[in-house]
Every structure is written in structure tokens, then in C-alpha cells.
Amino acid sequence: MRLGIIGGSGAASFLSGGQPVPLAAGPWGECSGLVRRVVISGHEVLLMSRHGEPASPAIPPHAVNYRANVWAFHELGIDHLLGINTVGGISPDTACGSLVLPDQLIDYSWGREHTYCGSAEFPLQHAEFTMPFSARLREQLLSAAHRAGISLRPVGTYGVTQGPRLETAAEIDRMERDGCDLVGMTAMPEAGLARELDISYAICCVVVNQAAGRSPSGLGIHAEIAAHLAAGLSQAEALVEAFLSGS
Numbered sequence: 001m002r003l004g005i006i007g008g009s010g011a012a013s014f015l016s017g018g019q020p021v022p023l024a025a026g027p028w029g030e031c032s033g034l035v036r037r038v039v040i041s042g043h044e045v046l047l048m049s050r051h052g053e054p055a056s057p058a059i060p061p062h063a064v065n066y067r068a069n070v071w072a073f074h075e076l077g078i079d080h081l082l083g084i085n086t087v088g089g090i091s092p093d094t095a096c097g098s099l100v101l102p103d104q105l106i107d108y109s110w111g112r113e114h115t116y117c118g119s120a121e122f123p124l125q126h127a128e129f130t131m132p133f134s135a136r137l138r139e140q141l142l143s144a145a146h147r148a149g150i151s152l153r154p155v156g157t158y159g160v161t162q163g164p165r166l167e168t169a170a171e172i173d174r175m176e177r178d179g180c181d182l183v184g185m186t187a188m189p190e191a192g193l194a195r196e197l198d199i200s201y202a203i204c205c206v207v208v209n210q211a212a213g214r215s216p217s218g219l220g221i222h223a224e225i226a227a228h229l230a231a232g233l234s235q236a237e238a239l240v241e242a243f244l245s246g247s
């Protein structure tokens with residue numbers, strides 16, 4: 001199996017190493033960075049860091065070239081594409097450090113290049129998006145988690161904000177009323193673009209802080225992120241390993 005992974009903030013060390021994969025220039029401009037190839041449990045894993053190379057200034061969420069990134073994986077012929085996304089927890093059962101496999105999305109982002117449609121090579125389509133993530137890939141990830149004893153919340157609604165600023169407490173209250181369990185800045189347009197290319201796509205979210213106005217610790221969001229990022233990402237890495245070893 002060939003698994004593509006787009007890693008989020010802090011993912012520089014996630015599955016680091018590996019050989020850069022040559023990529024032909026695509027029609028949508030520059031990707032966030034190199035695609036690196038590693039082999040895990042006999043499977044090829046192609047990894048890109050969504051916010052750019054570790055040595056470069058981080059690309060903010062609204063400026064990520066999602067079209068180029070997803071296109072690159074399409075060209076590389078991956079079987080599945082997995083996003084690793086750090087998020088803030090809104091629902092009470094989304095504790096810091098925990099993993100969530102969302103099944104739904106609400107997109108509050110704006111002004112991003114969000115479609116391939118509109119050219120002769122890519123005519124208009126209205127991609128069906130009722131269920132924004134691949135049901136099969138989600139099931140495989142859930143059974144991998146079960147096998148490996150990794151606890152995760154098996155469903156959730158991810159609300160995508162524009163960033164890069166964090167939200168106000170009132171914005172989070174509104175998102176909760178809308179049904180969001182999580183808040184992050186990058187699941188869209190990535191998921192929509194993957195669907196336009198018919199890629200089997202899902203995301204694994206790592207809760208690194210409680211959303212604005214929700215933290216009982218009073219630590220502040222950045223301190224929470226610093227405290228939970230590494231452990232949460234290593235759980236996500238364990239999930240990827242369990243998924244691959246069972247495939």
C-alpha cells in the first residue's frame with residue numbers, strides 16, 4: 001500500500017527522515033515542501049509537512065497551497081491520504097492529548113483556493129460531500145486503533161476557521177451551537193480537494209488545547225499546546241504504524 005500523509009503543526013519530527021521523492025512541477029504552483037518517502041511495515045509512506053519545511057518560516061493556514069499539495073499526492077498515485085491535524089477541543093470529551101477521527105466538517109474559512117474546477121482539463125463538477133471523509137479509511141483506522149489499544153474518539157465535527165489568529169470565546173460558543181466538537185484551521189479546503197480528485201482521504205486530529213474560553217487549566221492556549229503536542233503526535237504516529245502493520 002502507498003499511504004500519503006500531510007502532517008500539520010509540529011509534524012516536522014513526525015515520521016521525519018526518508019528520501020525526498022522527485023516531483024514534476026504541477027499545474028497548481030508550489031507545494032508546501034518536499035515529499036519524503038519512508039517504508040513502514042513494508043508499506044510505502046509519502047509524507048509532506050503542510051506548513052512547510054522545518055527550516056523555513058511556517059506557511060500560515062490560509063496561505064497553504066492546498067491544491068498543489070493534494071495534486072502532488074494524486075500524481076504520486078497514493079492509495080489513501082491521511083491528514084494529521086492539531087486542533088482545539090470544544091466538546092467536553094475532547095481532552096488535551098487525545099485523538100479524534102472526525103466524520104464531519106463545517107467550513108468557516110474563506111478566500112482560499114478551494115477547487116480544481118473551472119478549466120478545460122477540469123470541468124465543473126459538484127463533488128458529493130455529504131460524508132467528507134472516506135468511510136472505509138476511517139473504519140480501517142478505527143480497527144487499527146482498537147487492535148493497538150489506542151484510545152480515540154471515533155467521530156466528531158471539525159469546524160475550520162480561517163486563522164491564523166485563534167478564536168474568540170463567543171466564536172467558540174457559536175461553533176458549539178452549530179455542532180462543532182473541534183476547531184482547527186486546515187481540514188478545508190484539503191478534504192474538498194481530495195474528494196474532487198476521488199482520493200480516499202481522512203484526518204486524524206490531535207487535540208492540543210482547549211478551545212478559546214474553555215480551558216479549565218487557565219494555562220493559556222500556547223502553554224497547553226506546548227504541553228500536549230509531542231505526546232499527542234506520538235499517539236498519531238502509533239496509529240499510523242498500527243494501521244500499516246495491519247494492512
Ligand code: HPA
Binds near residue numbers: 086089161184209212
Ligand atoms: N483553534 C484553531 N485552530 C487550532 C486550535 C484552536 O484552538 N488549536 C490548534 N489548532
